[in-house]
Amino acid sequence: MKKIYTVLTFAALLLTGACKKDSAFLDVPPKQIIPEELAFSDPALVLSVLGDLYNRQLDFSSLDGDGWRSFVDFSEAFPSENGSYNIVQRTGWGYGEWGTWDYGYIRDLNLFVKRATAATKLTEVDKARFIAEARFLRANFYFEMAKRMGGVPLIIEPMQYDYSGNVTNLQVPRSKESEVYDFVISEAEAIKNILPVDANQKSRASKGAALAMEARAALYAGSIAKYGSKTPQVTLPGAEVGIPVGMASGYYQKALTAAEEIIKGQAGSYQLYKVLPDLSENFAAVFLDKSSVNQESIFIEDFKVNSAKVHGFTTNNQPFSISDEGLDAGRLNPSLNLVQAFEKLDNTYAPIATKDAQGNPIFYTNQLDAFAGRDARLAGTVLLPNGAFKGKNVDIWAGYQLADGSILTSDDAGHLAKLPGTDVAVQVVGKDGPVNGQEFRSQTGFYIRKYLDPQVGSGRRGRQSDVAFIRYRYAEVLLNAAEAAFELAMGGVADGYINQVRARAGLTRAIHGVTFNQIVHERRVELVFEGHTLFDMKRWRLAHVVWDGSKMTVDQLVSDIGLSTKKNTQPYGLWPYKYYNPGNPNHGKWLFKEVLPSVVTGANMFQMGNYYSTIGNDILSANPKIVKQPNQ
Amino acid sequence: MKLKSIYILFFFLPIFSCKKDNYAAPSSTLKGRILYNNEEIGLEYDRVPLELYQPGFGKKGAIAASFAQDGSYSALLFDGNYKLIIPNGQGPFKWHQNAAGVNDTLTVAVNGSQTLDLQAVPYYLIRNTVYKAVGTELTATFRVDQIITGNDAKKIERVNLYVNKTQFVSGSDNIAGKELSGGAITDPTALSLKVSVPVIVPVQNYVFARIGVKIEGVEDMVFSPLQKIQL
8 A cells, every 4th residue: 555655756746747838847047147138238247247347457666476577577676485595586578578479368358348339228317327338447457458569450349250161251360559548548438438537446447447548558658759860670560569659749748638637636636645744754655555544546456354365465565574474575576776766855866875986985873874865765665774664674794893893793694793892692694684695684774664564463364465556546536647758848737747656755955957867866765666667677678778688787877877778687785793892983874785686697688679579470370461560 | 828918918018009000290491691791690588580471371370480690591391382571670671572561482492301591681780890809808890881871871879799698699699788879970981899807606717798789779789790709
């Protein structure tokens, strides 16, 4: 009986189960893929698609991952990590360096624009803003490509292969370099009034971001046109590389107009960050303050602690003696080349004084005295010897200078030695270096301060940091305006803008009649470690002059500071020594020596073929319409 | 004793795995020098590239090589037909150019190892170089001859004497150097440069020297032949 009951139950189940139609059974909507119509039906979903596109932006320098290494090059800093010494040991860059050709990203942006345009369930306001944001990202990425590759194929519609076996309709030749810049400028003009006018909108595109991008792109195009005439060999006959000199003033005019639109407040209430009374602290805070008080940053890559988007910049670069993470520290060491470039407060250039006119060492009571009376941005950008971070002072000194001229030092702060005439072994080198070849401690005598997060635990690998990376900020807009005005022979206007940036740094003596050298210098000290160095040097066609491949002597290092053509091929350090000579008035004081870290064996050589990165053979084979870069 | 089958397998393993399963490696050497009327054109090591293309194999990509200091090059190739180019804007010399003003392509048929000297016209050549060492003072006397004249002529930007402790001597590889700017040259047929050789650690009683000429608007320098000098 029981058996029959079981059989009957199964039979009944069989019948009911089999009644389902095939289509109902097979056509199951996928759970892990959101279909197009659904994704573009809800603003929150569209925003998450857009968020992915925001995340895939390309920056020359970034704070996350191995981003610290992207700040180290060009002799502005030294990499204190055993695996990265090749940066200062190589004699140049490969032609492929810095190249990019990410048309997958372009395609996704094009698809986004197309799908968002076709969407029916979004409000017109949302839709317009989403499309404008994607167009901003696309223009910005074309700008990034143009900086590296020159003219690239301009593809603004998603392409479709028709399976005909013929792909010639998909092979697009390179546009002229000027056409790519024209595209960036016209896109910015087209979307600027759709994007929100809001200075607090920093991680999504705003009107300010579009205008800042336009100003920078137009300035780049103008300077490539003007200074490209100095290097006629860096051009292609079809103008895929190189912009005719006659177009320069038109671009400069556009750059000035776009920058002035921001300056006049038409894009939101942007202004220089002037909050803290100590000007160096204030400058450092520009990069740390993410509150609405910071009206300087315009467009940023934001991070958030306790989310997936954090970065290890502070972990990688915190001072060794103050490290939250034991041996993880001190990789990015700014060079003396950079440190001495910060002007004195009377607007003159001078090396850090180490010797008097007779060649005798100069003694300082406090290490920081050697750097006194300089541009406040120095201490805001660089953590100097005995500088403070997280309430402690860094311990940077290379040893004792003894009375007989010899030096007492050791290879680690933990290895003690006895001073002459004493019996007790003492520490004879700083906990933060400098010792040649000792990684994670400063080998130049300096640490980075820009972006270094003072929050508790910011240096821990588990927590990491959420300091934002600023892509566009108001000070750069002012400098762009100043440069464009200078090139248009509007000296008075240029003076006005550049002096605003300088006054914020404590350089209150106004410049009258700004020169090209001063503009180059101002951008270097204001915008160093923000991803501008290479592209600025490229567009002024100064790269092959300042990185000429020859080694530097100390005499060459300390002369001609502030000259735009000054050679900068090897990162030097400045090592402090403690003077030990009991009874002498200088006993216990500090002296400094210019030192080339022994790891530095190469000298930067920028070749003509480096101005535009190689287009890969796979791309050239796939599309015969692409012409090669010059000098390669 | 019974032999386990696994050991028998092991015995055969090396024999069967000896069989080649791949193409033979390229074995034909193409080598030569770049010369001007059989005179050496000195270059910086690994700075001037040359590219070999073998058409007919689908994708297009260069077999890249570069010239050594004495202008020699070599490439290990399969037999076949190749096209040799020197990319535009490379080298302190003029390569044959076609009507469009673009560097011309040289067709090379490789069939076994062979030597192929390339002919080019340098803008300048450094000749009659004589080095004289007195103590650690090294003096070089030489003449710089302009080879390309007329419309294509280019000026001398600077002349450098470089000294190194190894035989790689150039602007980036040197322990001492002396520079003479192009504007300071009055008689290019009688030039001299003097440099004091620094102390070398570990001690070495010889150095290598070369003279390089940087030509205006040309990236690569042209060098004199390498000379070992006893101090």
